Amino acid sequence: MRIIDILIVGGGAAGMLAAVAARESARQRRIPDKDFSIVILERNDRTGAKIRISGGGRCNVTHDAEPGGLLAKGFLKKGEQRFLRHALHVFRSGDLLALLERQGVRCEARPDGKVFPVAGLAAPDVVHAFDRMIAERAIAVETSCTVNSIERSGERFAVTAGDRTYRSASLILATGGVSWPSTGSRGDGLRFARLLGHSTIKPSPALAPVLTADKPPSELAGVSLRSVEFIASAGGKQVSRKGDVLFTHRGLSGPAVLSLSRDVAELFRTEGSCRLFADLFADLTQDELQEKLLSETRRNGARMVRKFLQYSTDGPPASLIPLIMSHAGISEDVLLSGLLRGSRIALLNTLKRFPLGSVKAVPLEEGEVSAGGVSLKEVNPKTMQSRIVPGLFFAGEILDYAGEIGGFNLQAAFSTGWMAGESAVGSQ
Ligand SMILES: Cc1cc2nc3c(=O)[nH]c(=O)nc-3n(C[C@H](O)[C@H](O)[C@H](O)COP(=O)(O)OP(=O)(O)OC[C@H]3O[C@@H](n4cnc5c(N)ncnc54)[C@H](O)[C@@H]3O)c2cc1C
Incomplete structure (x- = not known):
């Protein structure tokens, strides 16, 4: 001794x-x-x-x-x-x-x-x-x-x-x-x-990746969403963090996801389920985004909606655009001038709250801390x-x-x- x-x-x-x-x-x-x-x-x-x-x-x-x-x-x-x-x-x-x-x-x-x-x-x-x-x-x-x-x-x-x-x-x-x-x-x-x-x-868990019930489409693995608002929501509660989100083969990672993972894990634990979203135009309110879309329509109505999204400053990455269009129920060849009010609202809603899936797990052992x-x-x-x-x-x-x-x-x-x-x- x-x-x-x-x-x-x-x-x-x-x-x-x-x-x-x-x-x-x-x-x-x-x-x-x-x-x-x-x-x-x-x-x-x-x-x-x-x-x-x-x-x-x-x-x-x-x-x-x-x-x-x-x-x-x-x-x-x-x-x-x-x-x-x-x-x-x-x-x-x-x-x-x-x-x-x-x-x-x-x-x-x-x-x-x-x-x-x-x-x-x-x-x-x-x-x-x-x-x-x-x-x-x-x-x-x-x-x-x-x-x-x-x-x-x-x-x-x-x-x-x-x-x-x-x-x-x-x-x-x-x-x-x-x-x-x-x-x-x-x-x-x-x-x-x-x-x-x-x-x-x-x-x-904290600073951990978030695994989703449905794995992201394989073409998205490795794709980053830059400066979005990453949102987790369950049981009427919502938490969010601004930053980059990275799609992986099993779900989501990247700075905003790692940072929010502690709160996501808590929400998932207390509510039993948790849905994830990204505000793809986090620096604009929905009204400001609508104004951006309408003014572009006035200026350049013959432009395709998907081109408008693709070339918007801070807009979504190209590989996400087909998923955005499909979620909003808009066909890929629609022109800005052809976007009817209902479709425009569906598109704005999708851009401000793009669904990223439901939480399957936030693995404790994989967190940085x-x-x-x-x-x-x-x-x-x-x-x-x-x-x-x-x-x-x-x-x-x-x-x-x-x-x-x-x-x-x-x-x-x-x-x-x-x-x-x-x-x-x-x-x-
Ligand atoms: C992949 C990864 C990357 C990271 N990158 C960064 C980074 O770049 N910057 C940053 O700030 N933080 C980073 N972190 C977090 C950071 O490394 C930790 O928060 C920090 O090292 C914790 O230090 P600690 O001394 O408290 O614990 P630890 O470093 O975990 O040390 C605890 C030690 O106690 C020993 N031990 C445990 N039980 C016993 C026992 N019964 N008997 C004897 N020994 C025992 C363990 O073997 C271990 O060596 C990272 C973490 C991970 C996992």
């Missing part, structure tokens, strides 16, 4: 940063490394499995914004914003970039704010940088070490991983969410949190310490928040990890 000062379960973004922050904080207090043990236990045979696959292997490490901007763009639920505010102020995206740069990983922001390592560097280089930070700080990483039980034993935690047992005064749970379970994040931490007395919100996790009400947002169990800290995706695409989830994992590591030292 080993006695550890700070034990961290999970060697992902949050766990690694927690360890780095803990050592920095211990050194600032002039505690010699040899007198203060920090250990990460990781089930995989190496650290950072999810970072390695993030951003399609390029790793969108963070987003180029001050904390206020990160919160407004990256976290759409007010309660999650309130919870993350402190951590994102304490450890900012600039702090992360400075740490990486010291390890030779220079990053740059794209015009959309996403920050990636510069050309030539990729996600594994980011993980290697963290591995070096950890080695330089005399932090022990025990890989191929799956924690299977955690108990509170007097003032300490008793942690068992196979035949190894550890006791520690401070324990940081950074075991991630439940999506992409092959990366090692399988919800173990939620079980440990519950056993220690915490409530957890059932994990649900999972929503749900340890209840934020039971964790102090200024320290990441449990409000229920002294000495217990949480960091990263194990907590009940989910960010948008754009580097927000990694930054939240790094920031909450940093805060948990610093506070764990301060609490001893």
